[in-house]
Amino acid sequence: MRFLLPTALLLLSPLTQASLLAPFRNEDGSTRWQYVANFSSGVLIILLTIVVITLFITWRRARRYNIELEEIRGHLEERVQDRTAKLEQEVSEHVITTQRLQASEAYIRNILSSMPLVLVGLDADGTITQWNRRAEERSGIAADEAIGQNLWSIYPDITVTPKHIEQSLERNESLTLRYSQPGSYHMDITVYPLEHTQTPGVVILVDDVTRQVIAENMLIHHDKLSSMGELATAMANDINPPLQAILFDLRNFQSLLESGRLQEGQNGQQAEVERVQQLLENASENGRQVESVIRNLLEFARGRSSKAHDANVVDILEHSVEQASDALSLPNAQPFRNMQIERHYEDSLPMAPCYITELQQVFLSLFRHTYQALVDKARRSDADFTPTIKLFVSECYDALSIRIQHNGTGLTSEEQMYLFEPYLHKGNEAKAAEDADKRLSFPYFVITEQHKGHMAVTSDPEIGTTFHIQLELH
Template identity: 70%
Template sequence: MLYADLLDVFKDEQGRTKWQWVANFSSGVLIILLTIVVIVLFVTWLRARRYNRALEEIRSNLEQRVRERTAKLEQEVSEHVVTTRMLKASKAYIQNILRSMPLVLVGLDRQGTITHWNLRAEEISGIQADDAIGRNLWSIYSDITVSPRHIEQALDNGETITLRHSQPGSYHFDITVYPLQDYDEPGVVILVDDVTKRVIAENMLIHHDKLSSMGELATAMANDINTPLQAILFDLRSFQGILASGRLLPEGNQQGPESEKIQQILDNASKSGKQVESIIRNLLEFARGRADKPQQANVIDILEHSLEQSREVLSLPDTFPFSSIRIERHFEPELPLIPCYVTELQQVFLSLFRHAYKSLTEKRAPGYTPTIALYVARSFDALSIRIQHNGVELTDDEQMFLFEPFTQDSDAGQATASANKRLSFAHFVITEQHRGHMAVTSNAKDGTTFHIQLDLV
């Protein structure tokens, strides 16, 4: 009914449809709708354009930020690569330094487990680093001087500990134990420095200075003693001549017991004076015969010369002289020459003969014959020398301190006795100056034997 009313508008009076009006109305409506659609599309386009422009700006900003971030990441990665390369190079460099350094370097934790073991430690111990790291130090290398107590002391007190390990004539080590600082896990580093060459050089300089001073002192003493000694010997000879001529006796009287006793006293004084002359000659030979470089020499000749000196200078009152001691020689034939300091080596043998002579004079036994046996033989690339005597044997304490330097005691008599029993100078000459070896063995059955070994090169 409503639809029919709407259609009536487009009909004329006769009820016929006015199609022109319908077309015009339809066109107008269509135009209006199209206009609305166009306006809506235009507005939508504007909005889309604005949104696209905002999106473009956002995308542009995002791309810029991505480029900046990417460039920054690339720079950071490049810097990280450079840093990593530098760290690796530094680590390798430090590892190479620690491994190649000429000192023994051992890293330990508090439990004594090895954390570092360098090349020098491998050479000294004979243990490879792969076999050492992760194991307890004292379980694989018990000969090291450092003890767990030193590790605990260094860690607890936070202080460096310095130790010295020496075998005179063989080696000298300076050992340093210091705790790690600013490290997560507590641990220590042990450094072992082989200072053998430095100590030997220092000892040689000291030895050279001492011998130079001793030479000057010996020369001065010999000259000072020799002048009054010659005057005394001249007076003795003159008095002996006068006494022998009988001019001191009344005419017709013969020499009595008193004169013979005086003559005996003068003979003894003259003999003692000649012995002092021998000592002076020995001092002068020692002062003048020293050399700065070792010389090729026959050790048999040096021994024989030292024996001859001993016969001249060694004599104690109320006992037998050195010349009455039986000397047994056991020399291997065709022995090679050895490089040595002849004067110092003579003094070594003289000191050993003096020590043996004192022990021989102290022994009291029925049918006792004081004897010194000399043995010289070649032993591979060295010359073996043994001086053996059947005198009073050395006690364990005397053997322990025989080659140690003498320190002055409070009692002067005891100090003199102790000094006469020491052979530190002889031991120094053999072990330090000649780089040889020296030892002593002593017991009641075999007596006392001094063992010397000198390299042929």
């Protein structure tokens, strides 16, 4: 205070200082230190009182605030405890739900991976969303590489088209397809739309029914083969004696006509004689054809064996050509023997294990089918059409490749699909019943089941048809 007062006095003007300090000076101008001390003590007491009152008020407020904070803290702790208990319950429920979802997801994933069907999930744009293990095995494409890609960009060989997907989504119903590649596989394909999803999509199921179709074909062909030998022998033995008698009589009539003992020189008899001679020649020709068919049936019945033998396939093919030349002929049509045949045989072909008589019947059936197609094309074409049959035999790795090609009327895609099928399909009864004689189920069975080979057909309705046969050499 001693130092503060002079400092304060220095800041004041002389007149102000004189008026303020007057009470603290004597008349002689000396300082009244007692007054100064009393004044300073009073000021300090007042200031301390103010400070104490301020501190007391502050303490009271702080105490009140502390009480309120304690109450808030208590409420917060209760709420935190309640919330913590709820969170623990929710977490435990969430953990249980997650475990169930994971178990369900793993269960569904195992089902999808283990199912024997190809399963492909697609969205509306054709992007793959699901690709199971069977799809990986069938396509050779891993699921990680397939998911997220466009189906037709990574697997263009699939039979399902974008049009099928659009059709299923628009109609909101399942779409069933059947795809058959004779000699390779048979597939049942189902496309069905997904329901109750945020984004539209479909699931494609591809069921390989090749074994089922083969089993059905084997049952049918087994019955057919077991009765064919007996039927052929019975027919040949019943028809051959009267046929031989007819041929004998025809030869006698021809001898009489040639000798001129049928009044050939009389008026009006010449035209009749020529007409009778022409009829007899036609009957003789037809009789020789029937005789060839009967002889072929007898050879087939007697020559069947349960063991394959090494044989020259070219010789078997040429023998079948000779049989077709004798047996195949239609009224008002060029006979098979007059068809142009081009041979393309590779040199030094190896012997192939085969059932000779059954293989002859296969070639004869194909020639019969070929002849009918050439006759149909010739009847619908102009005079410039030349019926042509091309025969190809070559060695291809460990197999023998045989092709029979003609430029007659070809097959439609639907006809190719059912060409080798021996039974009617659901929804195709009327079409399958048509042209039943044009079916080639028996040759297909002989090649694929007996010889363990492959048989297929490629055709165009305007260009012609090619039959492909592959026989294993070992």
